[in-house]
Amino acid sequence: MSAREDRHVPRYHFVAPEGPCVPFDPNGCLFWRGRYHLFYIYQDPELPRGRDCWGHASSRDLVHWQLHPPALKPEPDVPEQGIYSGCALVTREGVPALVYYGVRAGICIAFAEDDELLRWRRHPANPVIVEPKRGEANFDVYRVFDPHAWLADGVYHVILGGRVKPHDIRDTAYLFTSDDLEQWEYRRPFYNPNPNWTDANEDCACPDFFKLGDQHVLLCISHPRGARYYLGRHRAGTFIPDSHHRMNYPGGACFAPESLVDDMGRRLVWAWATPQRRPGTDRFATMTLPRVLTAAGPGALMIEPARELELLRRxxxxxxxxxxxxxxxxxxxxxxxxxxxxxxxxxxxxxxxxxxxxxxxxxxxxxxxxxxxxxxxxxxxxxxxxxxxxxxxxxxxxxxxxxxxxxxxxxxxxxxxxxxxxxxxxxxxxxxxxxxxxxxxxxxxxxxxxxxxxxxxxxxxxxxxxxxxxxxxxxxxxxxxxxxxx
Structure with a gap:
């Protein structure tokens, strides 16, 4: 990288060690055994099939980062042709798992084989939710795309981001449930879009659903407009939004947010800070600073930079x-x-x-x-x-x-x-x-x-x-x- 270009590389924001990445979504964020684990999409042009992989870094304090080997790659003997957006959860047995969209396959799962989260074993039944092709049953019923999964009352839930089928107009997500992470049953659209809040060409991608205070939050993006969130109520498997909030506005660069909960109960979120030069110009990729989300009464969230950043002050x-x-x-x-x-x-x-x-x-x-x-x-x-x-x-x-x-x-x-x-x-x-x-x-x-x-x-x-x-x-x-x- 030239000295002229190097002056643009952030120093206290997380930067991809792999170089330029499009996309560079944070994924599978998880606090585990005292460490913040950050997984993210990067591209390996040397792979024979598919380019998108999940990189992996971890830290005890959000300042000193350990760079680990890639967590997931599209290997020759697996069904997916790329590793796209997804999440992390801890199974009923206490094992960390990564749930992700396998390109041209469907929803896939991998399980940690060590407490450092360095080795991952794919579910033998991958894809556990098959992506329907045009003309097949369910193609016009639901979209198989970015998953977010959680365990509640002994049942696994996953929502898949997308638009309202069959016409792919307006945003929604699709709810599935499972008792064992292998057999999944489609339930219903997770929420109904409100045309007063979002445009017809928006989708719900990179969903991240969690409770914060007395409210439930659906953090997501739309591809045209970037990061946003809904606040509302969760009732019997359906999310009822009460308000909608933008985290990005025209001209902004906040995209693909992903969160975790740490041992202090904080909800931390990263996002991809998209490049804002002509395609191919940036020779690096960066994330936003880690932000802490806190409930601030009905219809509002507090958004603050993580206090660990104060360690870098000089x-x-x-x-x-x-x-x-x-x-x-x-x-x-x-x-x-x-x-x-x-x-x-x-x-x-x-x-x-x-x-x-x-x-x-x-x-x-x-x-x-x-x-x-x-x-x-x-x-x-x-x-x-x-x-x-x-x-x-x-x-x-x-x-x-x-x-x-x-x-x-x-x-x-x-x-x-x-x-x-x-x-x-x-x-x-x-x-x-x-x-x-x-x-x-x-x-x-x-x-x-x-x-x-x-x-x-x-x-x-x-x-x-x-x-x-x-x-x-x-x-x-x-x-x-x-x-x-x-």
């Missing part, structure tokens, strides 16, 4: 508190390309407030984080983030139609009351930006600054006064990776 500094009235302030002490920033803002009459980050001295490159107090929205404006002509923030993300267009400004609802304080945590790591607001939302984008001097931060207020708390900044150290010799 060189703390901060500004003075300040007020701005229709102006801006350069803060040289906040400069950096791999930093964490924290600030609280009171928009006292200002229409728009925020930060300009990764800015060049002449502002030919800069990324703006903008809160619009009138529209009550939060945006990442990457219009001038990069001089690289390959940058393309395509929306829809993945869809047959319409063709993607470049959307340089990602805008999300951020409904603060006039007297509320906007609390922002911003992570900048080479080509990735993550913005957390009031522990209720997180935006993800890719920015690719090309100039060595694109390191500066400015505060601004437009159309009135705003008060800024002291801005805290830390340089962030790198994750460590150790290769597994086993």
């Amino acid at each position: 060189n703390h500094r901060e500004t003075q508190a300040m007020e701005l009235d229709g102006g801006e302030r350069l803060c040289p002490e906040l400069a950096g390309d791999r930093v964490e920033l924290r600030v609280a803002i009171r928009p006292w009459g200002a229409r728009r407030v925020g930060l300009s980050v990764r800015a060049a001295p002449n502002r030919i490159e800069e990324t703006r984080i903008v809160y619009d107090a009138v529209a009550r929205t939060l945006s990442i404006d990457s219009t001038r983030s990069s001089l690289d002509p390959a940058v393309f923030r395509g929306f829809p993300i993945y869809a047959k139609a319409p063709p993607p267009r470049d959307v340089p400004v990602q805008t999300a609802p951020c409904p603060l009351d006039p007297d509320d304080t906007l609390r922002l945590t911003v992570f900048l790591d080479a080509s990735i930006i993550e913005v957390y607001a009031n522990d209720r939302m997180a935006l993800t984008g890719r920015i690719y600054p090309t100039l060595a001097g694109s390191r500066f931060t400015r505060l601004f207020a437009e159309g009135g006064r705003a008060a800024f708390s002291p801005v805290q900044a830390w340089d962030m150290g790198a994750l460590s990776y150790a290769a597994d010799d086993s």
